[in-house]
Amino acid sequence: MGFIFSTILKRLALGVMTLLVVSVIIFSGMSMLPGDFSQAILGQAATEETVAAFRKEIGLDRPPVLRYFDWIGAVLHGDLGTSFSGRTQTGQTEAREVADLVGPRLWNTLFLAGVTAAISVPLAVFLGLMAALFRNSAFDRTVNATTLTTIATPDFFVAYILILFFGSLWQVFPSLATVDANMAFGERLYKISLPVVTLALVILAHMMRMTRAAIINLLASPYIEMAQLSGASQTEIIFKHALPNAWAPIATVVAFNLAYLVVGVVVVEVVFVYPGIGQLMVDAVTSRDIPVVQACCLIFAATYILLNLTADIIGIITNPRLLHPR
């Protein structure tokens, strides 16, 4: 057991390291801003004093290393800085705290991603298993052809086709996923049905194909053939011999695709005008509101790293070779 523990600790340390380096990269974005930036934010008519005060406020007058430690310290305390938008030429500011902007939207995005994952993960693993077990059958071929098509299509194409059929021709689902804080759970689910289906279709395809490939890979290994030759039944082979070794690849597949979901939400949120963090980020990019972009980028990157870390750890924990050391 001690060996597993130290392996996991090593992976965790590596994950924290990666996250730190990523935060340095995201932070240095602020230093790479072109010089005329303050004017772009405050307007052409901004006075020199306003520009100087603004530069002082975002700390451009201090060395970058110091600023980084201030910034990361504040982020760890939940203070993500102040948005660039809502500033005027005279220096008066109505800018909002980034944390206030991000907070409720982050919850919305997590809700959307959570519902999608809850539907698509079990379905994809089940379909992938089935396709692997009955490979080359009609079922396998149909599933393969369908998934290849969905993988090759851009996310927004899938989304608009769904809108065309279910939001416009037969108006069964709302084509705009406008939700607010005091909405009942059921109504909220109904509102996000089309975005969830879009996201599920996209990651289902990836997940299913990868699960199928992982299982087929496993079923081709010599010890499975040995089990078959020794007369083990089909169910015994799958549940006793194949599945314990399959957890690691399946966990990797699931985590990889949930990480893909992180990116997928950006486009889908924009299509369905869903008030999530992805849409916030795109808006912030358009208006070049760097603190908001940094905050969103940090959240997305952290989620991505965390998911991959989880997959690795599940892989370590469920590895039979590590569980029963000689």
Added chain:
Amino acid sequence: MTEPSSPYSATSETGQTFKRRGRWERMKIALKKAPWSARLGMFVVFIYFFTAIFAPMIAPYGEAQVFPEPFAIWSAEHLLGTDQIGRDVFTRIIYGARNSMGIALVTTLLSFFIGGGLGLVAAIDRHWVDQGLSRMVDVLMAIPSLIFALMLLSIFGSSALNLILIIAVLDSTRVYRLTRAVAINVAVMDYVEVARLRGDGLGWIMRREILPNIMPPLVAEFGIRFCFVFLMIAALSFLGVGIQPPTADWGSMVRENASLIQFAKYDLKAAITPLLPAGAIAVLTVAVNFIVDWFLHQTSGLRDGR
């Protein structure tokens, strides 16, 4: 005594010099044996490139030419109607092929130049250069590329040049990984060692000793990366931070006309209009995938069916 008209003679048969099939001939034979999916893929890609190259001759109007009637219906005058400010949609789809594919192609080439070059250097070096580059790539790959691209675009601003540079650099991490992985197997071979002892320079070893031997996986990867880059540019343009108007581009065309879908009940043709550029993207991606699958099957057992 007369000679028989066609006498068999072993000497004449063996006397003929053996002619190796030329590259062109081998390609023709391979093409003849290609499955229907690969042929279809090649046909589609050919049409796309033809449209892209001859866009100004095929398109009925100018790329940014504005007509008085916005959101016009499909007619003989405007084959697919006009968009929100009265530009001909058919014309813009044709020009879109040129812009979207041109930018994607340049980006992919650049990303292979960067990623492939560094990957080869890392595979030959295998010391601190390799370590440094590999760790850097690990960190870059820890951030989802669409998110990273969004952040960089917000810092540097979205122009076509920035778009190409940013996506090329982000995408080169994947190319680096693959090139390094396949080149490392070749770099340990004796003849590479000989070349090194002979005193050949790094550039020579990269181009003449290793590169020819790792070409097939790289060519296949080029097709796949082209699709990814193409989809990413389309997504960024769709989000409004990629290729900027008035340049016609499939991603932004979808966004600009998306509101028409709401009128599907009254005019189905109009509702399909915004989906056409998106469909064009999907068809190209599927076609390239067909070709890549066939190519991989041809060159190696790398991805044999199932």
